[in-house]
Amino acid sequence: MAANLVGLGFQKGVAAEAILSTYSAEGEPNAAPMGITLKDEQHLTVDLFNSSQTYRNVKTNRCAVVNLTKDIEVFYRSAFKEANPNGKLPPEWFEKAKLVNAPKLSFADATIEVSVEHLELMATKVTMKTRVTFKAESIWATCMFPQAHSRAMCLTMEAIIAATRVKIYLPDQKQEIRLAKLLEVINDCHQVINRVAPNSAYSQVMDDLTQRVESWRKQK
Ligand SMILES: Cc1cc2nc3c(=O)[nH]c(=O)nc-3n(C[C@H](O)[C@H](O)[C@H](O)COP(=O)(O)O)c2cc1C
Numbered sequence: 001m002a003a004n005l006v007g008l009g010f011q012k013g014v015a016a017e018a019i020l021s022t023y024s025a026e027g028e029p030n031a032a033p034m035g036i037t038l039k040d041e042q043h044l045t046v047d048l049f050n051s052s053q054t055y056r057n058v059k060t061n062r063c064a065v066v067n068l069t070k071d072i073e074v075f076y077r078s079a080f081k082e083a084n085p086n087g088k089l090p091p092e093w094f095e096k097a098k099l100v101n102a103p104k105l106s107f108a109d110a111t112i113e114v115s116v117e118h119l120e121l122m123a124t125k126v127t128m129k130t131r132v133t134f135k136a137e138s139i140w141a142t143c144m145f146p147q148a149h150s151r152a153m154c155l156t157m158e159a160i161i162a163a164t165r166v167k168i169y170l171p172d173q174k175q176e177i178r179l180a181k182l183l184e185v186i187n188d189c190h191q192v193i194n195r196v197a198p199n200s201a202y203s204q205v206m207d208d209l210t211q212r213v214e215s216w217r218k219q220k
Contacts (some may be wrong), residue, residue, distance in 0.1 A: 003139045012040075015036065019031050022103070063114060076205045080163070083212070152196050156202045156206060162185045163212070170216055186210065
């Protein structure tokens with residue numbers, strides 16, 4: 001049976017966390033976690049911060065690959081490139097996609113090659129974002145057993161997202177309350193993860209993330 005977006009778990013109005021991979025104008029591969037939502041059977045949307053490398057790459061090449069993985073380390077290392085040796089994602093993570101001018105993750109459980117159909121600027125007082133509508137050009141998926149879920153996965157993702165925002169708000173004195181809330185989220189997630197998944201990939205990511213956030217606060 002051919003894979004389709006709904007079969008892969010995408011739902012209307014529900015952001016699914018995936019890794020979006022793209023090439024820069026210079027052909028450098030990049031990957032970052034992004035929340036992807038089903039628009040209809042053939043289209044996906046994502047709201048990208050205009051400050052992200054992913055946004056610049058999507059605007060330049062007008063395509064990307066949506067990669068599905070359950071590897072939490074990939075979410076962490078693609079959100080924070082500085083968590084990798086030499087501060088760069090390993091080149092061996094990437095191989096060229098078949099149809100679009102974008103790389104795909106060689107170890108992904110599923111890949112969706114997508115082309116840009118529409119870009120819509122969504123400016124608020126605090127942020128500049130662009131809603132990108134992608135058309136699915138080609139879908140590939142491995143056959144897998146059903147997976148048992150651990151809440152450690154969602155909690156670690158939540159903490160990583162919170163940390164990406166801490167990095168943005170830290171230099172801004174006016175964002176003190178928002179910052180305190182984000183730090184509380186990271187701390188709460190860390191405590192539950194240590195209880196439900198001690199000595200796991202999740203707790204390791206959380207230990208590293210907590211140290212990273214602490215070092216930003218010291219540098220401030
Ligand atoms: C699970 C998860 C979901 C995320 N979703 C989005 C998103 O929908 N849009 C966005 O702009 N950033 C999102 N981020 C933050 C980016 O991944 C992060 O800012 C990253 O450093 C951007 O990398 P880039 O500059 O290479 O594009 C998310 C992060 C995580 C961990």
